[in-house]
Amino acid sequence: MAEEHSQQMFRAEYERELESWLQRRFRYLCFTLLALGGLDILITGSLGLYGTIPFKWWSLEVITSACLMLYIGYVLWKRNWQDAPREKVLSLAQRMVLFLGSIVLLEMLALGFVLNESGNSISIPFFFWHFTCCLFLPWTPRESLRPFIPLYIALVIIMLLIISHDASSMVSRVFELIAIPAVFLPGLGIAAWRLNRHSQSFRRRMVGKQFITLRHEFSQAKQIHESIFPKPYDDGYIRLEYSYSPMRELGGDFIHLHVGAEGFLHLSLIDVTGHGLAAALTVNRLYGELERIRAEHPLTEPGEIIRLLNRYINLTLSRHNIFATAISMSLDPYTGELAWASAGHPPIFLRREEGAVKELKATTVVLGALPDSEFTPAQQTTQIEIGDVILAYTDGAFEARDRTGKQLGLDTLRNLLNKQPSPRNWPQYIRSIVDKHQAGRIEDDILIAAVTHIANRSVLTEPVEETPATV
Numbered sequence: 001m002a003e004e005h006s007q008q009m010f011r012a013e014y015e016r017e018l019e020s021w022l023q024r025r026f027r028y029l030c031f032t033l034l035a036l037g038g039l040d041i042l043i044t045g046s047l048g049l050y051g052t053i054p055f056k057w058w059s060l061e062v063i064t065s066a067c068l069m070l071y072i073g074y075v076l077w078k079r080n081w082q083d084a085p086r087e088k089v090l091s092l093a094q095r096m097v098l099f100l101g102s103i104v105l106l107e108m109l110a111l112g113f114v115l116n117e118s119g120n121s122i123s124i125p126f127f128f129w130h131f132t133c134c135l136f137l138p139w140t141p142r143e144s145l146r147p148f149i150p151l152y153i154a155l156v157i158i159m160l161l162i163i164s165h166d167a168s169s170m171v172s173r174v175f176e177l178i179a180i181p182a183v184f185l186p187g188l189g190i191a192a193w194r195l196n197r198h199s200q201s202f203r204r205r206m207v208g209k210q211f212i213t214l215r216h217e218f219s220q221a222k223q224i225h226e227s228i229f230p231k232p233y234d235d236g237y238i239r240l241e242y243s244y245s246p247m248r249e250l251g252g253d254f255i256h257l258h259v260g261a262e263g264f265l266h267l268s269l270i271d272v273t274g275h276g277l278a279a280a281l282t283v284n285r286l287y288g289e290l291e292r293i294r295a296e297h298p299l300t301e302p303g304e305i306i307r308l309l310n311r312y313i314n315l316t317l318s319r320h321n322i323f324a325t326a327i328s329m330s331l332d333p334y335t336g337e338l339a340w341a342s343a344g345h346p347p348i349f350l351r352r353e354e355g356a357v358k359e360l361k362a363t364t365v366v367l368g369a370l371p372d373s374e375f376t377p378a379q380q381t382t383q384i385e386i387g388d389v390i391l392a393y394t395d396g397a398f399e400a401r402d403r404t405g406k407q408l409g410l411d412t413l414r415n416l417l418n419k420q421p422s423p424r425n426w427p428q429y430i431r432s433i434v435d436k437h438q439a440g441r442i443e444d445d446i447l448i449a450a451v452t453h454i455a456n457r458s459v460l461t462e463p464v465e466e467t468p469a470t471v
Contacts, residue, residue, distance in 0.1 A: 029136035134187035230257035242449035243427035251445035252279025302328035303379030313368035333457035353387030396444030426450035
């Protein structure tokens with residue numbers, strides 16, 4: 001399955017590679033045959049002049065080689081095949097082989113019929129032409145046999161019906177005709193081996209090239225994706241810190257921050273189903289939806305944020321089996337009131353300054369599971385005191401497994417919040433425990449965020465400048 005996918009992915013590139021390869025090798029074959037024809041004329045003519053071979057055979061061999069050279073010279077001079085598709089070059093090569101083989105058969109017919117000589121073994125020309133062409137041309141075994149089939153049929157007709165032989169000679173010719181297909185085996189082996197080797201080499205090169213390209217594109221995509229994450233926030237009244245590590249280059253966990261003009265902190269934490277690029281693309285869509293909502297209605301409450309996100313996912317993403325869990329919260333820096341709504345997300349931990357831990361559980365189902373008419377966000381509120389910490393996270397934090405398969409667990413995560421004195425950075429502290437537990441093997445995206453209520457903002461305080469989610 002993977003090999004078929006690879007072949008489909010690189011089919012266009014491979015066809016272009018075979019096209020230029022065949023054009024180049026066909027040109028080499030033509031020049032080689034042209035040189036061999038000239039050498040044959042030179043040697044045969046020299047021997048004939050000195051009387052070492054019969055004049056009639058010498059003249060016929062020179063005429064045959066001259067015809068071959070003229071045809072090959074015409075093919076090279078024509079040159080309209082140099083940039084032609086592979087099918088056209090292949091057809092030209094097969095026609096050339098057919099023509100050259102026909103010239104050789106005519107020479108054999110002249111020797112056996114007109115001159116009454118049988119000549120050399122009839123299998124030698126077939127072996128020479130097929131083996132030589134397979135040495136040069138990158139064609140399939142089937143393509144290599146195509147021009148030789150009519151030549152073989154013509155040879156059978158010539159040897160059995162036209163050229164006369166005595167009974168013993170006829171029997172030997174029949175056996176030789178039967179054995180001729182065996183002379184194609186070396187060439188067939190070369191053709192199959194060359195194409196298979198080239199295909200594997202090409203696939204390795206393309207996969208390596210594609211891998212480098214993908215790594216570069218992923219690096220660029222990662223920079224763009226990470227730019228939508230907020231920077232840590234601290235205005236002296238509310239502090240946001242978080243730690244995020246995707247399972248792969250990109251992930252499906254996301255945190256969105258919006259600080260209103262009066263210093264109200266609006267925070268959303270989303271965990272999309274799946275991992276990698278597909279999940280990251282979904283995150284970017286949800287980020288755009290959150291930015292639109294906050295731009296149009298900056299004071300939208302958490303319950304309404306959750307409802308609008310559910311409507312968006314249900315209408316556009318649930319058909320692709322994409323859902324999400326999410327938390328949306330708003331913290332009033334003047335009164336310390338926390339409003340939140342949670343759609344199937346793991347419980348938020350509210351750590352009091354003295355160390356007590358309270359769970360803020362999910363208020364509704366996962367996003368996208370229900371249509372808007374059946375979805376109720378059930379927003380809730382609670383009071384936050386100075387020094388309290390709100391810890392929100394995705395399931396990758398407590399589902400981290402050690403080498404035996406044991407999960408870290410929600411209870412362990414909750415117990416970590418009892419630490420006294422408090423660490424300077426809660427997300428980093430918890431993440432260090434998670435890393436030790438899973439021995440560096442990340443099996444899911446991990447996002448841990450902590451919101452600390454440092455002090456109450458005074459009503460006389462100048463309004464803060466609105467802070468977007470990106471920097």
